[in-house]
Amino acid sequence: MRADRDGDGARASNGRGCGRADAIALAAALALALAIGGFAQAASPPADPPRAQDAPAIAFPAGYSMWTHIKSGLITSGHAAYPRFGGLHHIYANPAALQGYRSGxxxxxxxxxxDLFETRDSGDGIVDQGPRRHIDVMVKDSARFKASGGWGYAEFAAGERADRLKTAERDGCAACHASRQQHGDVFSEWPNAGAREHSDS
Ligand code: HEC
Structure with missing residues (x-):
């Protein structure tokens, strides 16, 4: 027991063995590394500049569940899109997007x-909403996302606030949505677009 304690003590003091001089040397080395890094960045622009769609990242759409609910849908295991988009989804639109549903x-x-959720089939005829899988997001900015029809595409895993899509995946989103070009690249339709009692303007 005693030997163990001594051993721990020795490790601990070794770990703290970084004296003031060491700390200063480390700080200096870090500063140099940062300076070199900065210089390298300034001196050599990336050979393959990122496309507008890649930077800056799309922000998590905070508060979206308070926006207008457009529709819900269910993709079951019989469909090719099931592994990626299967489950129960709800589509939400911010006020600017509502104009698009009305005018195209x-x-x-x-x-x-x-907003995509797993489903839970209790076997007695009730299918309930399960845990969230992820959210897919489209943001319209004609200048920033010119290369993909003016829409930027992002995906946030449940509980995450950083877009996890890779460029090839984003291209996949854009390619499929482009097939709805006559509808502004948007698939869903808002059943209440023309209904005054449901309209918020
Ligand atoms: C193979 C075609 C296809 C691909 C690929 C695809 N989507 Fe969609 N997406 C759809 C369809 C169809 C709907 C409409 C679902 C509905 O009406 O319930 C939709 C709906 C949406 C919506 C709601 C707005 C709308 O168009 O109705 C968003 C946001 C969205 N997709 C984002 C994405 C993102 C992000 C990706 C890439 C990770 C992606 N989609 C990939 C077909 C696709």
Missing amino acids: EYPDGAVLVY
Whole structure:
């Protein structure tokens, strides 16, 4: 027991063995490394500049569940999209996006969210909503996302606040959504677009 304690003590004091001089040397080395890094960045621009869609990242659409609910849908295991988008989804639109559902033209600032949940089949005829899988997001900014029809695409895993899509995946989103070009690249339709009692304007 005693030998163990001594051993721990020795490790601990070794761990703290970084004296003031060491700390200063480390700080100096870090400063140099940062300076070199900064210089390298300034001196050599990336050979393959990122496309507009890649930077800056799309922000998590905070508060989206308070936006207008457009529709819900269910993708079951019989469909090819099931592994990636299967489950129960709800689509939400911010006020700018509602204009798009009405007119077919989505103004810059429009944001759409596809909120996807697993399902739980209790076997007695009731299928309930399970845990969230992820949210898919579309953000309209004609200048920033020119290369993909003016829409930027992002995906946030449940509980995460950072977009996890890779460029090839984003291209996949854009390619499929481009097939709805006559509808502003948006698939869903808002059943209440023309209904005054459901309209918020
Ligand atoms: C193979 C075609 C396809 C691909 C790939 C695809 N989507 Fe969609 N997406 C759809 C369809 C169809 C809907 C409409 C679902 C509904 O009406 O319930 C939709 C709906 C949406 C919506 C709600 C707005 C709308 O268009 O109705 C968002 C947001 C969205 N998708 C984002 C994404 C993102 C992000 C990706 C890439 C990770 C992606 N989608 C990939 C077909 C696709």
